[in-house]
Amino acid sequence: MAHAMTAAEKILAAHAGRKQVVPGETVWARVDWCLANDITAPLAIEQMRAMGCDRVFDPARVILVPDHFVPAKDIASAAQARVMREFAREQGIVHYYEVGRMGIEHALLPELGILRPGDLLVGADSHTCTCGALGVFATGVGSTDLACAMALGELWFRVPATVRVEFRGRLPGWVGGKDLALFLISQLGTEGANYLALEFTGEAIAQLPLDGRLTLSNMAVEAGAKAGLVPVGPWQSDEEAPVAARYTWEVSHLEPQVACPYSPAQVVPVREVAGTPVDQVVIGSCTNGRLSDLAVAARILAGRKVHPQVRLIVIPATQDVYRRALEAGFIATFLEAGAAVSTPTCGPCLGGYMGVLAEGEVCLATTNRNFRGRMGHPESRVYLAGPAVAAATAVAGCIAHPEEVIGGGPHRG
Amino acid sequence: MARIAGRAWKFGDDVDTDVIIPARYLYTHDPGVLAAHCLEVADPRFPAGVRPGDVVVAGRNFGCGSSREHAPRALQACGVAAVVAASFARIFFRNAVNLGLLLVESPEAVERVQPGEYIEIDGEKGLLRLSSGETIPVRFPEGAAAEVQQAGGLVEYVRSRLAARAVPAPGAGAEGTIQGE
Structure with a gap:
């Protein structure tokens, strides 16, 4: 009988070519997508070259979005954006989005319709966890990690234990994903989910429109989480899968949070x-x-x-x-x-x-x-x-x- | 592992990467610029006062927030030899390991070390020595993180893997050995 796994474990196992993985172990996993922006890409590009690699593993799997300091706020920022732009041209990067056709990376990605539930996305930006709302194992890394992923199409991961968070009830008026996120962080603390994957379930999540779920997953990192998943399709946690903790909150009377x-x-x-x-x-x-x-x-x-x-x-x-x-x-x-x-x-x-x-x-x-x-x-x-x-x-x-x-x-x- | 000896600069809990190096300086990753502003928000005396070999000692969740690798780079640019903290935030931990910045996790050491105190870190013995001569056992990154660190960082690690092409992935399968990430 197959070992019971959480959604996060299933996705990492599938990308590590394994039948199962256990929280705490280290695996090298194939990544489906690499993401970087105008601040983190120039460093990643420099590091990839220092690794002795001059081609990304797959130009259709690297997503480069200038969004932090563009339209360029000053000369130095313009130069950084140019490093990424020229790299995108040189490498034939399919998913490069220029000013006027872009968006903030974590808002743009769901619009593109290229991510699928069960995908593994690493991004050189801490809010990469946003796409957890799409059932993607999406996690933020640094530029050197991203350079490794761009070079090899693989990266090492410590399999995180999962914390299941259930939001019961229906959200009142003027209350949305941000209020759930802030409430959650206030309960867990800024370190409460460090090295862990958060998984969101419950009626309030089922009722929450996708935009609100993206907001909630977006702020998972503010509790230290490695991922903030809303499981989608076949990538569901087995009921009997061991988890690090379970929290249940009734949110029918939640006030707007600040x-x-x-x-x-x-x-x-x-x-x-x-x-x-x-x-x-x-x-x-x-x-x-x-x-x-x-x-x-x-x-x-x-x-x-x-x-x-x-x-x-x-x-x-x-x-x-x-x-x-x-x-x-x-x-x-x-x-x-x-x-x-x-x-x-x-x-x-x-x-x-x-x-x-x-x-x-x-x-x-x-x-x-x-x-x-x-x-x-x-x-x-x-x-x-x-x-x-x-x-x-x-x-x-x-x-x-x-x-x-x-x-x-x-x-x- | 290297032997480190330097003065301790003490900070509190939740030192975030915006405090280590504010985003307004991220128009570059020039070490001189990063060093000039490292931790200035938390302690304005730090950038000018820090000397090569000094050690940053902080509380829980050091390096939380943004994934900016500029944070460990800024500390390295200042000559910081190691960071001793009660705990580290996940992405900062990876970044520091990847860049070869020594991290030491020890709530006890953090509690005992006084600001400005001269301390030693003995990587071989896994000890932190206070100026009184008293020693405290400390933990270093283990498993895959240690392998990356021993290779001299992730750049060197990937470089040798690309050169060898078919080297199996070290650390894979070893359960419960990695402390960070």
Whole structure:
């Protein structure tokens, strides 16, 4: 009889050419996809060459997306993007996406329709775990690891034990994937899932649209996880498969969540920080820049204005999201409300550009990290929340529950 | 394994890669630029004060956050010889091993070492020696991670594997031997 395995173990076993694998053991596994961006690719390219390799293992299996500092924010960033662009041309990389046709890598990948459940994806970006929502074993690595994967089509993995997380019940209004993610991280801590694979199940996940699942898987790494899987198709965990832990949470009454500076695990219900004045609101990123995120924001911003003392920056995560948001009228809503709308970029999330904070400034963002100095000056502060709280906060001028804004509640003077 | 001796720079828990090297400097991986800003957010005296051979000593989850390999590179560019931490975040662990930066996991050592204290790490004996002369047993990466580290890093490891072409994958099948990743 076959040994019972989790979804993560099944995927790694299949790629290691093994009938079974056990948590803790090390395997060399074939990778289906290698992903890198304009910051991590130049280093990976340099390392691949240092390995004595001048051709990637398969130019149709390497995905290169300039998204962090493009359209180039300065000369040095332009040079980095050029290194990746020239490499893509030289190697005949099939999946290279230029400015104007790109998107933030983790939002773009699901749109491309090339990943299949059960695939193994390594990306030189920690949020590569996003595609776990597609049933892909997707994990972030560094540039040298990626160089190895590009050179050999293989990489070593320690098989992670799995933590099964069940979200019971139906999510209330204004609560989505981001609130589940922040709640989860607050429960597990920033190290709670280190070296582990998270697996998400339960009614709330079944009801959650794909966009929301991508948001949840995206932030698995904020709890230290190696992967954040929503098993799909035949790649399901066997019921009797041993797991490291099981958690069950009832989320029918979950309030919108907010992570306070300087940790994504420093989470409180929005009402506990309501009234905190902000200087800037960012809606976008690989976490919450998809169409349904913009739809939620547009619903709150329609017919309202961004508070006079607030800058609202909206960044559709991909060109396709941008186009569809335009067609749906969301972009017009944002402009009429007084927001700045940007071409897709990671920009402000990592303090790159397009919304860097000055000393003492406060931002509420739908991004994924609020470490000290993440979005700019070390003495700036970032709160993390979903798009509903973000839009409400932009209108109120201070952190606000969406119902307060919709109902015409508290407003910063 | 090398013998290391240097001063300890102490930090707390959850030292993330944005703190080790902020993204605003990731327009390059020039060692001089990375060294000039390494850990400046956590301790502004660090980039100018750190000397080759010094050791970073930190709490739990060192290197959490972004996958940027610039973080271990920045530490190496400063001349940091090893990082002693209560625990390491997964991607940072891989990156450091791949680049040949020595990692030592020891909650006890982290608790005992004082800021600025001169400490020694003896790789052969698996010991960390305090300035008082007292020793604490410590753990180093094992299994595949150790093999990569012993090869001089992942670049050298893959280089020799490509040269040999059909060398079987070391570490494969060994259960429970790898501490990190």
